[in-house]
Amino acid sequence: MIPVAYYLTTSFVLFVVGMYCLAVKRNMIKLIIGIEILTSAANLNFITLSAYGKPGQVDPLGHTFVIMSIVIGACVVAVALTITVNAYRHYKTLDVRELKRLRW
Numbered sequence: 838m839i840p841v842a843y844y845l846t847t848s849f850v851l852f853v854v855g856m857y858c859l860a861v862k863r864n865m866i867k868l869i870i871g872i873e874i875l876t877s878a879a880n881l882n883f884i885t886l887s888a889y890g891k892p893g894q895v896d897p898l899g900h901t902f903v904i905m906s907i908v909i910g911a912c913v914v915a916v917a918l919t920i921t922v923n924a925y926r927h928y929k930t931l932d933v934r935e936l937k938r939l940r941w
Contacts, residue, residue: 844885851878865921865931869914876910 851874858871880903887899925931928939 841885841889844881844889848878848881848885851875851881863933865924865933865936866918868933869917869921872917873910873914876906880906 855871855873855875855878858867858874862868862871883899883903883906887896890896890899921931924936928936930936
């Protein structure tokens with residue numbers, strides 16, 4: 838059995854990569870990917886803590902939350918990609934800084 842520290846370290850690395858994408862990248866699609874990486878880190882934490890919470894038992898509530906999170910995340914990505922496609926068609930750019938300047 839793999840120790841819990843490996844899962845939590847992997848989740849932390851995913852969280853750092855997702856935050857890096859949100860902080861540095863300017864492309865809307867890369868921002869959406871960064872948000873999905875953050876969601877994957879949270880899902881990994883839920884699964885890990887539900888599996889290692891009590892020795893010999895797995896709490897199904899964590900798995901339920903992860904399944905709902907995946908479904909809601911898919912809906913959010915679909916809406917975000919629709920907004921991205923419409924923004925590209927209208928403004929011919931996906932750069933977030935340029936889209937902020939177009940507001941005024």
